[in-house]
Amino acid sequence: MSAASQDFHVMVIGAGSTGAATAHDLALRGFRVTVVERGEVASGTTGRNHCLLHSGARYAVNDPTAAQECIEENLVLRRIMAGGLELNDGLMVAVDERDEAFEPAFLQGCAAAGIPARPLTARQALALEPNLNPAIRGAVRVPDGVFEPFRFCLHFLATAQANGAAIKTYSEVVEIERGPGAIKGVAVRDTRTGKVEHIGADIVINAAGPWSGKVAALAGCDVPVLPTAGVMVSIPQRLSRMVINRLCLPGDGDIIVPQRLTSLLGTSSWPVDGADAIDIPAGHVQRMLDLTAQMLPAVKSCPPRGVWAAARPLIGSARLGDGRGLSRTFECFDHAREGLPGFLTITGGKTVTARVMAEKVVDLVCARTGVAAACRTREVPLRSYREFYR
Ligand SMILES: Cc1cc2nc3c(=O)[nH]c(=O)nc-3n(C[C@H](O)[C@H](O)[C@H](O)COP(=O)(O)OP(=O)(O)OC[C@H]3O[C@@H](n4cnc5c(N)ncnc54)[C@H](O)[C@@H]3O)c2cc1C
Structure with missing residues (x-):
């Protein structure tokens, strides 16, 4: 018999495109979810990017894996986020x-x-x-096509919220707490008041984008970002x-x-x-x-x-000149291999590939918790970004 997803509390660090899509997938599969973000939604790289809904054409010759991921997700986003894109x-x-x-x-x-x-x-x-x-x-x-990055994240977060997720902005993870052989939770500092709160979690997902190496280091783990x-x-x-x-x-x-x-x-x-x-x-x-x-x-x-x-x-494991030689694909790291089961990192990729990045990391959460819940984010339409602040 499979475990029940609502028995597990999953913490997502970061509310950029990766964290937002991950929260949505987790909530849709029935997990209890809390997102902690040190600034505003999309205040990291996502909110400052080029806003290009990649077709993948840019990578067609030199980075075929990324090209294929982009076109597949471009087509999925047209279905699930139809009102949020300029299809020009x-x-x-x-x-x-x-x-x-x-x-x-x-x-x-x-x-x-x-x-x-x-x-x-x-x-x-x-x-x-x-x-x-x-x-x-x-x-x-x-x-x-074109997206608006803040709203892109809100579409995912509004849907996650409607499915029970809690989203805490201005909440910076300052410590990752380890129990005997497993993750225990995180210490979060309110960046406006300085108050530190401890939040327990069964699983912690590091979706801190270019900061994911820094966040992993809080747990003594390594991410080659x-x-x-x-x-x-x-x-x-x-x-x-x-x-x-x-x-x-x-x-x-x-x-x-x-x-x-x-x-x-x-x-x-x-x-x-x-x-x-x-x-x-x-x-x-x-x-x-x-x-x-x-x-x-x-x-x-x-x-x-x-x-x-x-x-x-x-x-990348080593500096490669200006970084143009590094693939735009993504990777999921299970820190169980560094002695910390329950701690995962999802990073790399693009805003356009956020949904499939989320699918991969949540599949891993299911495998590690024994939960049999299939991913449905390809089909389920997202709520409007407007619903986030309701
Ligand atoms: C110049 C540029 C242009 C780009 N153009 C495009 C484009 O046109 N289309 C496209 O699809 N992709 C584009 N990309 C790639 C895309 O922007 C990134 O791959 C994507 O935004 C990464 O999202 P993320 O959620 O992983 O990271 P981020 O958006 O950086 O989110 C990570 C979040 O973690 C938070 N965080 C960090 N540390 C902590 C902590 N300790 N506690 C709590 N929260 C924390 C940060 O505040 C941040 O909000 C571009 C990238 C760049 C740099």
Whole structure:
């Protein structure tokens, strides 16, 4: 006979996209759930990202696993979060001969990953997006889209809450408490009052993104996460209707996302020691403006409204240059192998892949607790983000 999920209290550390999706999956399978987040919902990397609902096309050639994860989850999110997405598609634009020469490998990669990709002539692309550089040599249309990161998390959390989850913001985990051979709970500090509270838990899931190495270290465990920063530049105008990507291997300044009333230009990649207070290296902002203007020249005539940086939680055992060589896939770590059963970490990935990341870690929770509850997050529609504050 399988164990009952409501007999287990599961603590999720972090309310970014990974923690939010994990809380939803756990609550849907009947676990008692508490989410603790040291700041506001999505106040980590999720709230500062590029907002691109990846089709996976960007990774089709160099990172096929991530490409496949992205397209699968893109299609799932269209079903379960229909009201929360802008489904405007993307154009992968060939600016020069090198981009044009990349097209056959790109189309092959898309076909292998199952990403619909339709080649367009330059004239067809310019008819769709008149602000594109008139000298482009062609483009490929892919099913990219746009999300709003805060609301993305609220969709998951509103649903988790409706299924009984408690979400505690401004609550920083300062200690992971061990009992004899198992996790006991966490000590949480209210970041506004300084008061420390002890919360018992049978399972603790570390979903602290680029901070997951730091959180794991609180329990004496190791997670090989490499915080790798990227700069974002926001222009106070929508310069395109669709997402604009450069038709090339992922590199600097090759994406423009129309997001709410802005265009988001990005990004770059450099390893950082921590994910707090990231200093943007000289030249990165100008480089974003110069490179994205090769696709949309109007970028040059709009002074930026905002500039910020965030760190990707990339998984790697050693520093690999600027981090571009590291996969955008994710991994689940069971710290039982470090002598702490009941402590798990889920990290890496993308906001777009948050649901499947959650599925994997909650499958592991079920295996470790003996609970037989299948994942249903592929089918169950999420509640509106508006319901979170009801
Ligand atoms: C520049 C850039 C652009 C990107 N663009 C995209 C994109 O367009 N599309 C996409 O899908 N992905 C994108 N990504 C990747 C994506 O943003 C991340 O993979 C994703 O946001 C990670 O989510 P997370 O929940 O794991 O981490 P986070 O969002 O960082 O969440 C972790 C949370 O843990 C909290 N926390 C940390 N320590 C503690 C503690 N001790 N106690 C309690 N809480 C704690 C933090 O406050 C934070 O809110 C981008 C990443 C970067 C850097």
